[in-house]
Amino acid sequence: MDDKLITRREFLMALGGLVLIGLGGYPFIRPFLPGTVAPWVLPQKPTVPWNGSVKTFMFNVTRGNVSLGDGRQFSGYLINGQFPGPTIRVREGDKVRITVNNHLDQPTTLHWHGVNVSSPIDGVPGISQDPIKPGQSFTYEFVAGPSGTRWYHSHVFEMDQVPNGLFGALIIEPANGREPYPASREATLVFSSWGYQANPGFDYGMQTSGGMGQMMMGGGNMVSSSQGLIHLINGDVPSSLQPITVRPGEKVRLRLINASASESYWLTLDTGHFLITHADGNPLDSPVPASDLYIAPAERYDILVTPPQSGKWFLRSKISGQESVQVPFSTDGSVRAVPSSAPSWSYSNLAAGIGSLPRADQHFSLTLSGGMMMGSNWTINGASYPNTTPLRVKTGDRVRIEMQNMSMMEHPMHLHGHSFEITSFNGKPLSRPLVKDVVNLRPMERCTIDFLANNPGNWFFHCHNLQHMRNGLATVIEYVDYPLPHVDKWM
Numbered sequence: 001m002d003d004k005l006i007t008r009r010e011f012l013m014a015l016g017g018l019v020l021i022g023l024g025g026y027p028f029i030r031p032f033l034p035g036t037v038a039p040w041v042l043p044q045k046p047t048v049p050w051n052g053s054v055k056t057f058m059f060n061v062t063r064g065n066v067s068l069g070d071g072r073q074f075s076g077y078l079i080n081g082q083f084p085g086p087t088i089r090v091r092e093g094d095k096v097r098i099t100v101n102n103h104l105d106q107p108t109t110l111h112w113h114g115v116n117v118s119s120p121i122d123g124v125p126g127i128s129q130d131p132i133k134p135g136q137s138f139t140y141e142f143v144a145g146p147s148g149t150r151w152y153h154s155h156v157f158e159m160d161q162v163p164n165g166l167f168g169a170l171i172i173e174p175a176n177g178r179e180p181y182p183a184s185r186e187a188t189l190v191f192s193s194w195g196y197q198a199n200p201g202f203d204y205g206m207q208t209s210g211g212m213g214q215m216m217m218g219g220g221n222m223v224s225s226s227q228g229l230i231h232l233i234n235g236d237v238p239s240s241l242q243p244i245t246v247r248p249g250e251k252v253r254l255r256l257i258n259a260s261a262s263e264s265y266w267l268t269l270d271t272g273h274f275l276i277t278h279a280d281g282n283p284l285d286s287p288v289p290a291s292d293l294y295i296a297p298a299e300r301y302d303i304l305v306t307p308p309q310s311g312k313w314f315l316r317s318k319i320s321g322q323e324s325v326q327v328p329f330s331t332d333g334s335v336r337a338v339p340s341s342a343p344s345w346s347y348s349n350l351a352a353g354i355g356s357l358p359r360a361d362q363h364f365s366l367t368l369s370g371g372m373m374m375g376s377n378w379t380i381n382g383a384s385y386p387n388t389t390p391l392r393v394k395t396g397d398r399v400r401i402e403m404q405n406m407s408m409m410e411h412p413m414h415l416h417g418h419s420f421e422i423t424s425f426n427g428k429p430l431s432r433p434l435v436k437d438v439v440n441l442r443p444m445e446r447c448t449i450d451f452l453a454n455n456p457g458n459w460f461f462h463c464h465n466l467q468h469m470r471n472g473l474a475t476v477i478e479y480v481d482y483p484l485p486h487v488d489k490w491m
């Protein structure tokens with residue numbers, strides 16, 4: 001450990017404290033230090049000052065018929081008559097006020113995924129927020145931030161309510177229009193999967209994990225998608241999507257959101273490599289070229305694509321069983337596939353090299369396991385939620401969670417209420433830690449994540465394979481200095 005590093009880090013942490021006191025809070029210290037790479041600076045509480053503007057939304061949640069482009073129909077959950085819910089687009093610093101009117105015959109809530117709201121409106125029954133009962137309304141109010149590609153989804157009866165419609169995109173534009181990687185055009189692509197009711201005993205996500213299936217086939221890229229599911233993009237089958245029309249040579253931003261309850265997608269572009277600019281909505285220090293992108297449940301990536309001179313081309317998944325996942329683009333004429341020289345996907349590529357781990361104030365070690373039998377429980381350190389041991393943290397601490405996945409499936413672990421930094425992956429400290437709110441661990445992988453305990457409350461920390469979550473792969477981060485919440489017991 002470099003002494004100079006510690007000194008610098010502690011100085012910056014102190015500076016962060018001063019800034020927080022002086023300005024009422026700002027999400028990242030990084031903007032105050034242009035041109036520096038500061039891996040020891042953790043994301044601050046995203047309380048950008050309210051800019052005086054209020055954006056009001058009314059969400060009427062109902063049951064209703066969904067018609068897909070291939071003629072398939074089902075009874076889903078609608079927000080304002082839409083499947084999935086409407087895209088919300090606001091500016092960082094706006095006060096967002098969303099009233100949810102629950103017209104269902106069952107409770108619901110919404111979770112604002114990637115927005116570090118206050119604990120009582122975080123949407124998790126039994127932990128942070130009581131469910132919105134049938135016939136009742138609830139108003140969520142928060143100052144939008146940090147900027148980036150966020151999303152929202154139900155946190156009640158998740159394996160039913162989420163895939164059947166209670167999710168949508170939440171785009172927060174940077175304050176003052178300060179987009180670090182500008183584009184001339186953009187599109188939001190929300191991936192989801194549907195059809196879980198048809199096969200309730202099946203452990204969805206098994207195939208995309210590259211776990212059991214891959215090992216039994218002797219390694220390599222032998223992954224396939226869960227059987228029985230159909231894949232949707234922006235709420236419809238990809239074959240019904242209108243091509244996204246672009247001009248040759250312009251810069252196009254694609255905001256990719258994986259809202260699937262269990263499936264990962266491994267995406268490539270016919271036109272060759274592209275630039276990854278944001279992970280889970282947070283800008284990278286510099287754009288990273290890639291030839292493919294693996295997006296696990298609940299993850300988001302923003303990429304910049306440069307269209308070819310002409311032609312029809314696709315963003316598509318290379319996972320076996322996901323052949324239908326093709327997003328059409330069109331410039332005029334015909335296109336040749338461009339051989340790609342960019343590196344293939346890994347978190348380490350986004351984090352640029354190997355660094356060293358700074359000191360943490362608190363350290364937890366979690367072993368993720370289970371799932372060896374059909375329908376069996378998933379565990380953290382041998383226990384299934386709600387019997388897992390809560391992680392008790394103290395405001396102001398730098399908390400490190402070390403995780404190892406000792407199971408044969410992947411687990412996209414999501415922390416509520418905070419952004420964290422992936423500080424090491426498979427034993428290698430990263431030189432430029434990756435700011436995210438989901439870290440996907442494939443079979444036998446391990447990592448450390450660090451976060452600053454700066455949002456007192458009770459926060460769910462769980463696998464975003466929603467079936468795994470319901471079967472126990474979850475725990476709670478509890479602040480010792482936060483009063484017990486007055487929420488009812490749930491499930």
Ligand SMILES: [Cu+2]
Pocket residue numbers: 410411412463464465468469473
């Ligand atoms: Cu999992």
